[in-house]
Each structure stands twice: as structure tokens, then as C-alpha cells.
Amino acid sequence: MYQFNFQPVFENLDLLLYGALLTVRLSLAAMVLGLAVSVMGAVGKTSGIRPLRWLIDVYVEVIRNTPFLVQIFFIFFGLPAIGISMSPNTAALVALVINVGAYGTEIIRAGIESIPRGQIEAGRALGLTPVQIFRYVVVKPALRNIYPSLTSQFIYLMLTSSVVSVISANDLASAGADLNARTFASFEIYLVLTVMYFLLALGFSTLFATIRRVFFTYPASR
Amino acid sequence: MKLTRRLFTTLAASALAAGLALPATAADLAAIEKAGTIKIGMLVDFPPFGIQDASGNPDGYDADVAKALARYLGVAPQIVPVTGPNRIPYLLSGQVDVLVASLGITEERARKVDFSKPYAGISIAVYGDSGLEVSDASGLAGQSIAVARASTQDSGVTAIAPDGTDIRRFDDDATAVQALMSGQVKLIGVSNVVMSQIGKATGDRFNKKFDLSSQVQGIAVAPGSDALLEKVNAFVDQATTDGTLDKIHEKWLGEPLPDFVKQAQ
Numbered sequence: 001m002y003q004f005n006f007q008p009v010f011e012n013l014d015l016l017l018y019g020a021l022l023t024v025r026l027s028l029a030a031m032v033l034g035l036a037v038s039v040m041g042a043v044g045k046t047s048g049i050r051p052l053r054w055l056i057d058v059y060v061e062v063i064r065n066t067p068f069l070v071q072i073f074f075i076f077f078g079l080p081a082i083g084i085s086m087s088p089n090t091a092a093l094v095a096l097v098i099n100v101g102a103y104g105t106e107i108i109r110a111g112i113e114s115i116p117r118g119q120i121e122a123g124r125a126l127g128l129t130p131v132q133i134f135r136y137v138v139v140k141p142a143l144r145n146i147y148p149s150l151t152s153q154f155i156y157l158m159l160t161s162s163v164v165s166v167i168s169a170n171d172l173a174s175a176g177a178d179l180n181a182r183t184f185a186s187f188e189i190y191l192v193l194t195v196m197y198f199l200l201a202l203g204f205s206t207l208f209a210t211i212r213r214v215f216f217t218y219p220a221s222r
Numbered sequence: 223m224k225l226t227r228r229l230f231t232t233l234a235a236s237a238l239a240a241g242l243a244l245p246a247t248a249a250d251l252a253a254i255e256k257a258g259t260i261k262i263g264m265l266v267d268f269p270p271f272g273i274q275d276a277s278g279n280p281d282g283y284d285a286d287v288a289k290a291l292a293r294y295l296g297v298a299p300q301i302v303p304v305t306g307p308n309r310i311p312y313l314l315s316g317q318v319d320v321l322v323a324s325l326g327i328t329e330e331r332a333r334k335v336d337f338s339k340p341y342a343g344i345s346i347a348v349y350g351d352s353g354l355e356v357s358d359a360s361g362l363a364g365q366s367i368a369v370a371r372a373s374t375q376d377s378g379v380t381a382i383a384p385d386g387t388d389i390r391r392f393d394d395d396a397t398a399v400q401a402l403m404s405g406q407v408k409l410i411g412v413s414n415v416v417m418s419q420i421g422k423a424t425g426d427r428f429n430k431k432f433d434l435s436s437q438v439q440g441i442a443v444a445p446g447s448d449a450l451l452e453k454v455n456a457f458v459d460q461a462t463t464d465g466t467l468d469k470i471h472e473k474w475l476g477e478p479l480p481d482f483v484k485q486a487q
Contacts, residue, residue, distance in 0.1 A: 082402040088390065088406075166397065168368070168390035178391060181372030 008183035009192050019175025020196055026089070026171060027158040027204070030096035034157065035150075037097060038104025039139065045109050056105065063102035068163055071095055076167040092164035092171070100157045107150050144216040150190030151208040155201050162197070172196060247316030248446035251453060254319055260297050262288040263304040263318035269388070270415065270474040271324040283474040287324040287341055291441070294457040310334055313444055320454065321442040336445050338454040340438035341467060343483040346375045349417050350402075350409035351364040356431040361388040368398040368410040375411035378434035391420055400430070418476040438486045462487065 009016070041060070044052045063071065072095040076088065086094065115138055117186030123137040138217070176193045180186050254260050264284040265272035275281040280301045292299035306310045309323045313335060318448070326344075347363050348367065350356060356365065359382040367383070369376040371391040383389060390407055393400040395416050402410040404423065411434060420428065443451050461467045468478040 076406065077400045077404045085405060120282060166393055168392055168401070174391075177371060181376065181391075 002187070004187055004188060006188050006192075007177065008185045009188050012179050012183075015175050015179060016172065016192065016196065019170060019172035020200065022089070022170055023161055023172040024148070024200065026093055026096065026161050026169075027154075027200075029093055030100055030157055030161070031154045033093075033097045034048055034100035034104055034154075037101030038108050038150075041101060041105030042108035042112055042142075043134075045105060046112050048071070060102045060105050063099055064106075068095070068099055068160055069166065071099060072164060072167055088164070088167045088169040091167055092161070092169040095164070096157060096161060099160070100153065103153050104150065107153060108142060108147050111146035112138060114145050115142055140216075147208075147212055147216060151205070156206070158200060158204060159197065172200075236344040243402070247314065248444050249316070249450050251447070251449040254295070254297060254450070258297050259300045260292050260295060260320065261300045261302055261318045262292070263302045263309055263312050263321045264288055264301045264323045265306065265309070267305070270326055280385070283342060283470055284322045284324060286470040286473070287441075288469070290461060290470070291320070291322065291454065291457050294460065295453060308430070310442075311326075313442060316444070319447075319450065323442075324439050325442050326437045327440045331442075334445075335442040336441055336447065336451050337440035338451060339458045339487040340440050340483050341458050341461070342471070343436055343438040343480055343486070345414045345436035345480060345482060346378055346411065346434045347414065348379070348409055348411050348434060349397045349420075349428050350431055352426055352429045354431075355410055356409065358432055360384055361431070362409070364388075365409055366390055366407040367411060368392055368401040368407040369411040370395045370398050375413070375434060379411040382434075414475060414477075414480065418474075433482065436480075436482045438483055458487070 041056050045056045045060075047053065072092065075095045076086070076091040077096075079085070081195040119141070120133060120137055128137065161171060162173035164171055165177055168174070172193065176189050180189050183189070230469050264280055264282075265280075266280050268284075269282065270287065271283045272280065273282040280303060285301065288301060289299050302318050304313070304318070304321070304323055309321055309325065310331070312318050313321050321335070322341075324342065325331065325335075325337075327340060331337075348356070348362075350365075350367075354365075356362065362379075362382075362383045362384040366388040367379060368390045369379050369392070371393060373395070376389075378389060379387075379389060388407075390398075390401065392401060395412060398407075398410055398412065399405045399416065399420055403420070409431065410428075417428075417430075441454050443454065458467075462479065462484060471479045472476065
């Protein structure tokens with residue numbers, strides 16, 4: 001019978017918590033920057049400028065049809081050949097932003113296209129400036145429409161970030177692997193890791209629900 | 223009756239597999255010389271020490287040493303492919319006369335077989351950019367060094383690294399090597415075997431900084447084969463002094479026989 005021994009895990013909890021902190025920071029930064037990339041991508045894609053649309057199409061298709069592992073290897077090991085060298089944590093962030101940006105572009109594009117033309121015309125009729133129309137009449141309602149799929153993509157991003165340990169970034173999965181290599185308490189370590197990732201995902205869900213309550217529950221027809 | 227025979231076969235087979243239950247069969251030098259061939263066991267799945275060439279014949283560092291040994295004894299080599307787990311049973315059951323099978327000399331194995339003086343070695347060392355001045359552990363401070371996670375080199379580097387060393391752990395040697403080659407790290411902890419492969423691709427871009435640990439390998443004979451062992455030792459001595467081992471090491475690992483092997487002799 002296997003003797004469970006959580007001693008090594010609790011003795012090195014600071015290591016795991018530090019890894020979790022990096023996972024949170026990495027994920028939050030990738031979400032914010034990824035959202036910016038997604039909005040720009042979606043706007044570009046729904047604009048009338050053809051070369052721009054093609055460019056974004058290529059970006060979205062390449063990223064969505066290649067494995068994340070290959071993307072992150074390319075950024076970390078491939079780019080130095082042309083003089084672009086990043087630290088593991090920076091490379092991880094860049095890879096995550098590029099990756100989530102491609103998925104986010106498609107999600108937000110769908111949101112923008114769900115806005116009826118009449119709504120934009122109504123904005124014009126009210127005398128709103130183009131920037132105001134874009135902010136309040138297009139993007140905000142669009143984000144509200146696709147909010148659930150966007151946030152689940154963000155949760156998925158946080159879970160995907162566990163892959164960055166392959167380029168020696170110091171995230172939670174990497175801290176777990178290091179600890180496992182030293183203590184061989186695989187069951188205990190990965191059980192605790194599972195719980196920690198679950199709690200992190202739960203935390204992000206709560207955060208997203210709060211954001212939704214604050215920003216996206218203005219009166220609207222149901 | 224049938225059952226008993228099957229039981230006997232099973233017992234014999236497991237005894238063979240364990241290689242312990244059988245009494246060791248000592249190799250007789252006179253018999254080898256009379257037969258004109260020596261049966262040499264070697265690995266064929268351990269590059270660059272034991273491999274198979276394009277036509278399926280055993281090749282590699284061990285094969286070259288085995289052929290040189292046979293030439294020294296004045297007999298023809300008959301190379302028998304063995305595997306890691308069965309190489310000692312092969313020797314003890316007399317199916318091979320000697321093992322030139324990258325057998326690391328350990329106390330535990332020395333209780334079962336007789337080892338010659340070391341003829342090869344695997345070392346783990348810190349390598350890095352040739353321009354970088356690092357000669358001992360203290361030089362690691364402020365540097366980034368790649369290792370394969372949970373490997374011997376990982377524990378070696380972790381044990382000696384001073385504060386401020388940026389140890390980057392990758393999943394395997396191949397990824398750690400990638401990190402070195404792409405310039406993501408300046409140093410790497412890796413074995414001389416892997417490093418010789420890198421050397422082939424990069425020339426003198428990287429060099430050795432200092433050793434972490436090493437293990438030497440010996441030619442093994444069954445206990446009691448004293449006359450043969452004496453000859454094998456004489457061969458290792460001669461091959462070391464006349465440069466034969468240097469040449470073979472140069473051919474397969476890109477540098478002459480390392481000093482730590484010579485010192486262990």
C-alpha cells in the first residue's frame with residue numbers, strides 16, 4: 001500500500017506559491033494584452049481595408065492551426081537566430097498573447113458582427129462621434145454578447161500557461177516538476193497542483209463574474 | 223513428469239536471466255588462443271560507444287577497442303551483441319569471454335565480475351561559450367546555465383551553484399542543448415558524449431569549463447580468468463601509451479582519451 005507523504009509538499013509550499021504567483025501574473029498580463037490584440041484584430045477584420053483583413057486572416061489561421069508547444073519553441077529557440085532573444089518568462093508571455101489574440105480576434109469579430117447596423121445608425125442619429133459610436137455602440141455591446149466565450153478562452157489560457165515550463169519559465173507547473181524531480185512524491189505534488197490550478201481557475205471565474213456585474217449589466221432588452 | 227520438466231526449464235531460465243545462480247565460467251586464455259577467436263560482448267544500442275553501422279555490423283568506440291584487443295591477443299574477434307541487463311549474465315555463463323560493453327566500474331559490479339583498468343569514461347561537465355571565463359563553481363554566479371531536469375547534471379549543478387546562479391531546467395538534454403545553441407543560456411551542464419555531438423555541429427564555439435563528476439568504464443572478465451585479465455590490462459596499458467585509445471576516442475567523441483580516465487588507470 002502506498003504511503004502518502006505530504007511532508008515534501010508542505011515543506012516547499014513557498015516554492016509552489018511563488019510558481020502560482022507567476023502563473024497568475026503571466027495569465028493576467030496575457031489576458032489584458034491579449035484582449036487588446038483581439039480587439040484590434042477584430043476591428044481590422046471587420047474594416048473595409050482588404051490587405052489588413054488578409055493579414056489578420058493569415059495570423060488567425062496560422063496560430064489556430066498550429067500547436068502552442070511549437071509556437072512557444074519557435075519564439076524561444078527559433079527567434080534568437082534572427083537576433084530576437086527573450087528571457088523565458090518574457091517569451092512565455094509573448095507566446096501566450098499571440099496565441100490568445102488569435103482566438104480572441106475571432107470571438108470578438110463574431111460579437112461585432114452581431115451588432116445590428118441599425119444600432120450604429122441610431123448612434124449616428126443621436127449625434128455621437130465615430131469614436132463614441134465605436135466605444136459605446138459597437139465594442140461594449142459586442143463584448144457583452146460574447147463575454148462567456150471570451151472568459152472561458154481566458155480560463156483556458158491560464159491552464160495552457162502550464163506548458164511554458166518547457167522553456168524553463170518558473171510557473172506553477174514548472175515549480176511542481178522541479179519539486180517532483182527532487183522528492184519523487186508525484187502523487188502528492190500533482191494532487192496539490194491540481195487543486196491549486198482549480199482554485200486559480202475558480203478565482204478567475206469569480207473575477208470575471210464581478211467584472212460582468214459591474215460593466216455589462218446596464219439596462220438592455222432581454 | 224511433464225510438469226517437473228517445465229518447472230525445471232522455468233527455473234533454469236530464471237537462473238540464466240538473473241545470472242547469479244549459475245557458477246561463473248572462467249575464460250581460459252590458452253583455450254582462446256587455441257581456438258583463434260575471442261568472443262567479445264558489446265552493446266549495440268549505446269551511441270557512440272556501441273552502435274550498428276549501415277550494414278548492421280557492430281560499430282562504435284567499443285567495437286574499435288574490441289578489435290584492437292583481439293589484434294593484441296593475436297586472435298580473431300567474434301563480436302556478440304548484448305544488452306544492458308543481460309551483459310553480465312552473458313559473461314558469467316561463458317557465452318562471451320570478455321565484455322567491452324561500456325560497463326561502468328562500480329563496487330556492486332566488481333563483486334560479480336573482474337574489471338580491467340579503465341578504457342573509457344563518461345564525464346559530466348559544465349560547458350559554455352568559449353569567450354566566457356568560468357573555471358569553477360564560483361564562476362557560475364550571475365550566469366544562466368541549462369540542465370536536463372532531474373538528471374545527474376541537474377543535481378550536480380544544483381549542489382555547487384552559488385547564490386545568483388540562474389539554473390534553467392529543461393525537460394531533456396536535447397532541449398537544454400537547444401537553449402545553449404540558440405544563445406538563451408551561456409552555459410550547460412551535460413555529459414561529454416552529448417557535448418561531442420554538439421562539437422560536431424558548432425566547432426569551437428563552446429568549450430569545457432570544469433568537471434562535475436565522472437565514471438570510468440572497464441573491460442570485464444569472469445572471476446578467475448586471471449591470465450586473460452592480465453593480458454587485457456597489458457593491452458589497456460599499451461593502447462593508452464601508444465595512442466590507440468586516443469585515436470579511437472578522437473574518432474567517436476571528438477577529443478583524446480580524457481585525463482580522468484588515464485588518472486583512474
